[in-house]
Amino acid sequence: xxxxxDVQAFLxxxxxxxxxxxxxxGDRQARIRHPVDHTHxxxxxxxxxxxxxxxxxxxxxxxxxxxxxxxxMAVTTSLNINFLNRPAAGVDLIAAAELLKVGRxxxxxxxxxxxxxxxxxxxxxxxxxxxxxxxxx
Amino acid sequence: xxxxxDVQAFLxxxxxxxxxxxxxxGDRQARIRHPVDHTHxxxxxxxxxxxxxxxxxxxxxxxxxxxxxxxxMAVTTSLNINFLNRPAAGVDLIAAAELLKVGRxxxxxxxxxxxxxxxxxxxxxxxxxxxxxxxxx
Amino acid sequence: xxxxxDVQAFLxxxxxxxxxxxxxxGDRQARIRHPVDHTHxxxxxxxxxxxxxxxxxxxxxxxxxxxxxxxxMAVTTSLNINFLNRPAAGVDLIAAAELLKVGRxxxxxxxxxxxxxxxxxxxxxxxxxxxxxxxxx
Amino acid sequence: xxxxxDVQAFLxxxxxxxxxxxxxxGDRQARIRHPVDHTHxxxxxxxxxxxxxxxxxxxxxxxxxxxxxxxxMAVTTSLNINFLNRPAAGVDLIAAAELLKVGRxxxxxxxxxxxxxxxxxxxxxxxxxxxxxxxxx
Numbered sequence: 001x002x003x004x005x006d007v008q009a010f011l012x013x014x015x016x017x018x019x020x021x022x023x024x025x026g027d028r029q030a031r032i033r034h035p036v037d038h039t040h041x042x043x044x045x046x047x048x049x050x051x052x053x054x055x056x057x058x059x060x061x062x063x064x065x066x067x068x069x070x071x072x073m074a075v076t077t078s079l080n081i082n083f084l085n086r087p088a089a090g091v092d093l094i095a096a097a098e099l100l101k102v103g104r105x106x107x108x109x110x111x112x113x114x115x116x117x118x119x120x121x122x123x124x125x126x127x128x129x130x131x132x133x134x135x136x137x
Numbered sequence: 138x139x140x141x142x143d144v145q146a147f148l149x150x151x152x153x154x155x156x157x158x159x160x161x162x163g164d165r166q167a168r169i170r171h172p173v174d175h176t177h178x179x180x181x182x183x184x185x186x187x188x189x190x191x192x193x194x195x196x197x198x199x200x201x202x203x204x205x206x207x208x209x210m211a212v213t214t215s216l217n218i219n220f221l222n223r224p225a226a227g228v229d230l231i232a233a234a235e236l237l238k239v240g241r242x243x244x245x246x247x248x249x250x251x252x253x254x255x256x257x258x259x260x261x262x263x264x265x266x267x268x269x270x271x272x273x274x
Numbered sequence: 275x276x277x278x279x280d281v282q283a284f285l286x287x288x289x290x291x292x293x294x295x296x297x298x299x300g301d302r303q304a305r306i307r308h309p310v311d312h313t314h315x316x317x318x319x320x321x322x323x324x325x326x327x328x329x330x331x332x333x334x335x336x337x338x339x340x341x342x343x344x345x346x347m348a349v350t351t352s353l354n355i356n357f358l359n360r361p362a363a364g365v366d367l368i369a370a371a372e373l374l375k376v377g378r379x380x381x382x383x384x385x386x387x388x389x390x391x392x393x394x395x396x397x398x399x400x401x402x403x404x405x406x407x408x409x410x411x
Numbered sequence: 412x413x414x415x416x417d418v419q420a421f422l423x424x425x426x427x428x429x430x431x432x433x434x435x436x437g438d439r440q441a442r443i444r445h446p447v448d449h450t451h452x453x454x455x456x457x458x459x460x461x462x463x464x465x466x467x468x469x470x471x472x473x474x475x476x477x478x479x480x481x482x483x484m485a486v487t488t489s490l491n492i493n494f495l496n497r498p499a500a501g502v503d504l505i506a507a508a509e510l511l512k513v514g515r516x517x518x519x520x521x522x523x524x525x526x527x528x529x530x531x532x533x534x535x536x537x538x539x540x541x542x543x544x545x546x547x548x
Binding site for chain 3: 080082084085100101108110121124126128
Binding site: 323324327328331349350351352353354355356357 | 457460461465469486488
């Protein structure tokens with residue numbers, strides 16, 4: 001079982017520019033908060049696609065830690081994202097990630113991004129990570 | 138026909154943090170350079186996935202300008218990316234984007250990312266953009 | 275509100291070779307059964323990928339009917355599928371489809387395929403359909 | 412180097428219902444013809460999405476044979492397809508598949524489907540296959 005504080009410390013050290021906050025990790029799931037004041041906006045005033053792609057990728061990474069412990073060398077092999085609804089203005093984004101498949105080498109993660117307090121899904125992503133052989137991990 | 142300098146000026150004003158350089162735009166294609174010294178690295182010393190996703194998205198956006206002129210309100214509806222080969226260390230990334238389909242409402246763009254001077258494809262993406270109705274554009 | 279029998283009759287007439295059985299349609303969801311004795315097998319004795327892709331596509335189509343009524347001219351614009359677990363031998367496949375986004379022109383559907391009676395997800399798909407303008411529908 | 416006739420014989424025996432014709436295999440590429448008279452049509456008279464998904468998957472499979480020899484136990488792990496242009500009526504479909512990445516365990520294949528004699532891309536797919544360990548192959 002991995003502790004939230006340990007995951008947060010790892011992320012802060014590894015990705016010092018990232019404002020993401022780990023709210024939950026465990027049971028093949030993770031929930032990550034992206035504070036809106038750190039959000040890159042695009043024309044139209046909405047959160048940019050790349051901000052949401054990075055958030056989807058990070059939340060999948062952390063969900064994998066719930067199963068394997070902190071695993072720096074896990075790498076994304078593919079990511080598919082659909083942008084569904086415009087995020088609410090001035091509201092944090094929340095990413096909920098859940099492992100759909102845990103294989104020996106590949107893990108597939110379903111991610112849903114919401115505006116905090118809103119039920120509408122802002123974006124849905126499927127993210128595949130490659131898990132390093134144990135000796136490399 | 139859109140001029141490289143105009144696209145670069147638009148990007149610099151709209152995304153002031155982005156270091157991307159427009160090298161070519163026209164004929165339903167775009168080529169964008171991502172200077173390596175601005176690249177976010179991940180554990181293992183490679184360019185991060187989100188950096189490449191952002192680059193894929195930007196290069197698709199610029200390729201669309203080659204057809205429609207600068208169109209700030211074009212928005213990404215979906216993106217699929219496969220990470221194929223580790224980028225070369227210390228080398229700029231080059232994204233080559235090409236419109237596969239130009240519909241009235243949807244445009245689909247194929248993107249290949251390379252390490253400058255290397256033939257191996259680092260990542261391949263398919264990006265779909267929604268084109269605003271003319272009155273909104 | 276569309277009736278199961280009407281959807282089944284439409285599918286049987288339009289796709290006479292398809293063995294799929296509509297088990298539920300409504301509330302932005304659909305559930306479709308694929309009888310195993312009609313399943314194309316691939317080397318190794320498992321259900322073929324194309325069989326599951328066709329099932330994912332069909333279940334998304336029917337889920338759209340729950341919102342719009344029977345809409346023959348809705349067309350798939352993209353489909354992303356991850357094959358997660360080997361289907362159980364000799365067991366029907368069940369596809370559960372749910373609309374994630376209902377736009378004026380695009381609908382995005384999340385599909386999960388199971389072996390009947392098993393909790394493990396066999397495949398997960400994200401399917402985007404284009405909805406015809408009302409006059410064409 | 413694998414021979415066209417051997418691949419065709421393997422496909423005919425393994426998938427007796429498939430009408431697909433191997434036109435080329437080699438150099439990390441394959442070209443497959445799907446005769447139109449065997450094509451499943453959907454409402455509106457176009458070739459169905461599942462027909463094209465099956466063709467994309469098959470052509471990727473055969474392209475992999477160009478690298479590894481006939482490898483029955485290679486399995487699709489994910490497939491992403493964009494439907495771009497309506498196929499021409501009454502014309503065979505041609506799928507051109509090319510290996511983008513050949514890893515020890517994963518192979519990623521780019522597929523473009525055309526109507527025979529037409530330059531417009533009807534569909535583009537990215538297909539990932541898992542390669543069995545050598546002892547299983």
